[in-house]
Amino acid sequence: MVERVAIIGAGPAGCALACMLTERGIQTTVFDNDKTPSLLVGESLVPAVIPILRRLGIEDRVAAISHVKRGAALRHGNGNRVDFEFRTFGKDYPDYSYNIPRPGFDRLIRARAGELGVRFVNHKARVEKVDNNADRELVLSSDSLAAAGYPPHSPPELLVDATGRSRLFSRKLGISARRGPRNDIAHFAHFRNFVADSALPGQVVLSVLRCGWSWQIPLSDSLTSVGVVLDKHAAQHYGDSAAERIESVIDDNPMLQLAGSGRERVSEVMTYSNYQLISNQAYGKGWILLGDALGFVDPMLSPGVFMALESAAVMDEFVFSTANNNFATGAHAYYDHMLDWHDAWSKLIAYFYDGRLLSMGAMRNHIRQHAGPFSISRYAEPIVSRALSQLVSGVKTRSRLAQGVLHHSCNHLIKDPEVPQQNRIRSNLIETECSIRSYATNRLRAK
Secondary structure, eight states: OOOEEEEEOOSHHHHHHHHHHHHTTOEEEEEEOOOOOSOOSOOBOOGGGHHHHHHHTOHHHHHHHSEEEOEEEEEETTSOEEEEEOOOBTTTBOSOEEEOOHHHHHHHHHHHHHHTTOEEEESOOOEEEOSSOSSOSEEEOHHHHHHHTOOTTSOOSEEEEOOGGGOHHHHHHTOOEEEOSOOEEEEEEEEESOOOOOSSTTOEEEEEOSSSEEEEEEOSTTEEEEEEEEEHHHHGGGOSSHHHHHHHHHHHSHHHHHHTTTOEEOSOOEEEEOOOEEESOOEETTEEEOGGGTEEOOSTTSOHHHHHHHHHHHHHHHHSOTTOOOHHHHHHHHHHHHHHHHHHHHHHHHHHHTTHHHHHHHHHHHHHHHOOTTOHHHHHHHHHHHHHHHHHHTSSTTOHHHHHHHHHHHHHHOOOTHHHHHHSOOOSHHHHHHHHHHHHHHHHHHO
């Protein structure tokens, strides 16, 4: 049984795992380099995260600084719109989640870890690769050992990489990763006087644009987080800077232009890229990967923070449970479980990019409005709607049954194969050339 663990990284995944390990009586130290940007991607949560917040004992604190979220919406410039309302699935999964101020949310989890007795070390930890050691492939550097007060002869038994996209251990060990098929970049900022177009309280709205897509997340204090996701090459045609690009994309798309006609940007514009990645190895002698250091998925449908916290809960169960005395066996089960999660989210998100999710939702709306009382589709619609709600909420994203309902519904209810093509995300320059040329012409006329 591991008795001393060092976690490198004090984000949500690292601090959540530290809370869980401390409750097991495992001596846990978290290295925190105390560098948190003013804005972080991952400002919206899915209902599946609520049981973890309750386990950590912080849901009330999160609620106090957040905006209640009741669902999500997909919409297209062609007029199609689908609203997904969260539902209660048993006593553990409520019909809501939260839109959060990420830095404040991260501080809450860190504070909770401190209350439970987790020891934090304000130090940028370094690791070194070692050879010919039966127990370890990586060790803390001498200065990091000293900063944490570890005697040289008594280092922590296990190192956990919670450094996020920095992927400290993978870079040190030369571990490769599988990247997603897209080549996107996102720019986002906070705005005042930007209408989120939510049909439900706190509803996150995802808009299919002429090129790429956008999110609008209603936050507390009358703020809206607005992000635009573009192919990297297409993004260059909207301006040279992140600030110019986000404003250009908003002005180039009627849905966003109308909603943001009176907008005032009140934050810097942040940029994120590399939206889908998973490491080809998750653990080794004396080390293991956690959260984004293991892998991350496209932000569409807001799975990021949930996946970070879920990875902590799964690692705690499979690796540190008193019922599991073999590290390699538990770590392998943990990796398999997280691979299944990544695969499930990736499959669902693919339905968004190729247009099927929006098309399926539009068909659901059509059935509700026009199907006769004895139509077979009228009886199928509640089953399809429940499966869609379960999938997007994170509650049943891994469910083979819910996945099967979506798959077969798309095959049998979408009669016209051209419909998904009309609703899909367009990203290459050939498809967006007309849109970009139109925007440039309008800007010249305005001048």
